[in-house]
Amino acid sequence: MKRYGAARDSGVAAYDVGPGWIVIRFHHGGSYRYDESHPGAEHVLEMQRLADAGEGLNTYINRFVREDYAARLS
Template sequence: MKRYANLSGDSGVVAYEDRPGAIVIQFQGGDTYEYSTQSAGASVVAEMQRLARSGRGLSTFIAKHKPGFVRRR
């Protein structure tokens, strides 16, 4: 997993992993969620991947849109 840049300094996201058609996100506390194009939609996953790479806005996006996830670990 790649460390999330957290440019705002107050994100709940600590790391992420881009996968074809999916993104895996690790939150503070260790919970890991996998979001896929099937569970959340292609445009939502693409936006989450973009935000993850930019290092800003991912946690806010997830809290606002509450995308469906494939699994939680």
């Protein structure tokens, strides 16, 4: 997993991406997979873009995705 750029000021600690999916580890300890089934390809692409940019990902998740994840991993 890659450390998220704004990790100190964000709920997001790290992330990993692949074709059509993103896994996000939050500081509270949980890791979640988001993919084309939940919350959908458009959201996943934007989340990948924000993750690579290193800012805005936690805000985006809180505004548009919330608990619409494909799986809770830990």
